[in-house]
Amino acid sequence: MTDPGALNFQHLRYFWAVAHEGNLTRAAERMRVTQSAVSVQVRKLEDAIGRALFDRRGRGLSLTPAGRVALDYADSIFSIGDELLGALADADERARRTVRVGVLATLSRNFQIEFLRPLINREDVRVRVRSGSLDRMVERLDRHELDVVLSNFLPKRDADSDWVAHRLATQPVSLIGHPRPGKVAGVERLLSEEPLVLPPPDSGIRIAFDAFVERLGLRPNVVAEVDDMAMLRLFTREHHGLAVIPPIVVHDELMAGTLTELRQLPDMVETFYALTTSRRRPGKLVRELVHGRTG
Numbered sequence: 001m002t003d004p005g006a007l008n009f010q011h012l013r014y015f016w017a018v019a020h021e022g023n024l025t026r027a028a029e030r031m032r033v034t035q036s037a038v039s040v041q042v043r044k045l046e047d048a049i050g051r052a053l054f055d056r057r058g059r060g061l062s063l064t065p066a067g068r069v070a071l072d073y074a075d076s077i078f079s080i081g082d083e084l085l086g087a088l089a090d091a092d093e094r095a096r097r098t099v100r101v102g103v104l105a106t107l108s109r110n111f112q113i114e115f116l117r118p119l120i121n122r123e124d125v126r127v128r129v130r131s132g133s134l135d136r137m138v139e140r141l142d143r144h145e146l147d148v149v150l151s152n153f154l155p156k157r158d159a160d161s162d163w164v165a166h167r168l169a170t171q172p173v174s175l176i177g178h179p180r181p182g183k184v185a186g187v188e189r190l191l192s193e194e195p196l197v198l199p200p201p202d203s204g205i206r207i208a209f210d211a212f213v214e215r216l217g218l219r220p221n222v223v224a225e226v227d228d229m230a231m232l233r234l235f236t237r238e239h240h241g242l243a244v245i246p247p248i249v250v251h252d253e254l255m256a257g258t259l260t261e262l263r264q265l266p267d268m269v270e271t272f273y274a275l276t277t278s279r280r281r282p283g284k285l286v287r288e289l290v291h292g293r294t295g
Contacts, residue, residue, distance in 0.1 A: 009077070011045035014038050015053060016074040019063060072279060079144035098126045099285050102137035102149040108229045108249045111272055115150060115168065118289065125285065138163055141277050147286045149275040153204050166274045166290045171246035173205055173268040176236055179260045187263045188216060195223040195241035197232060208268045209244055246270045 017027040018038060028035040046053055053067035063071060083098075099119060103112055112129070119125045130137070130146065137149045142162055154165055175190055185193070191213060199206045206225075213220055223241045226232040229249050236243040236250065236259060243250070244265070253259035274290045 007048060008045065011041050011048065012070075012074055012077070014041035015045050015067075015070065016078060018042055018054070018061065019067065019071045019074070022061060024061070075143050076279070097124060097283070097285060098128060099148075099283070099289075100128045100146045101130070102140055102146040103129060103131045104134050104137065104149075104151040105131040106227050106229055107131075107150055107152055107272075108246070110248050110251045111152075111169075111171075112150060114248070115272075115274075115289065119285065138275065141275060144277070147276070147283060148290065151273050151275065152270055154273060155275075162277050162279055163275045164278050166276065168272045168274050168290070170269045170271050171248050172264050173208070173244060173246055173270055174264045175242045175262045176245055176247065176250055176254075176259055177242040177262050178239060179257065180262075184262050187265065188218065190242065190263060191216070191218050191220050195221050197224045197226060197235045197241040197243045198222055199232070199244065200225050200227045203227070205244060205246075205268070205270055209265070212265065212268060 014027070014031060017030050018024060021027040021030060024035045024038055028038045031038060042053065049066075049070075051066040051070075052064050053070055054061045055064055101116065113120075116127055116129070119127050130140070134149075134151050134153070134155050137146065137151075138155050140146045141149050149163075150168075155161075155163070157163075175187070175194075177194070184190075198209065201207075201210070221241075224235055226235060229245070232243055232245060233250055233253070235241065236245075237253065242262065246269075247254060247261050250259050254261065276286065276290070
């Protein structure tokens, strides 16, 4: 049995650098030491734990199964270490808890605000929001750089996937446009006669919409495809067409009366998710946010 006291965290830091760089030379540059020094430190770690962490084939390095396990724990260890240093950096901030939120860049800002509202302006909490592609946000979640990721669709799952999806809300999808006098036409007539602004073809809403109009035998006039909800709102406000979106996206405009929900599209919804990682139990604030109990 390996002696737990044999684990040297300096050796682990060199292994962690090599695993992320995938190359001894780049790891040496990152650690500002020689390549041979990096190699020696990694060998010492392997000797200490009694397991090979890399398959060495020529100049190439790939993680062994033990190496992948070690990297998962090293990511957690050094991420927590960074959190510790950050928490101690400013004595005035020590009482504040930080919630790190990743969001899909195209996700509705209104939904983001509603999710985070329980934490906004709390004196004991700091919220950090980062946006980007879903793959990038899930990668940062895996490295424990984020506590939770918000999205309106789920990433692809494979054997190495570690995320857990929590369904937060389901929103109807409607035809949104400017107010008009008189009785509003039915869904089929609106879809046949009005210009439309749609989400992109690979979005969940668009896939459902395309199937819906196909069943009806309609050929809608699509004047724009927009993957950013803020831009889609702008297109709709500027009279470029009816938007196919959840009403929450244009909540402020609906409240002000500048836009209106003309018709709800039957059996069409958008689902919002919070992703957490199963390797590390979410903190109390994140659990309360996800389950709607933050006070």
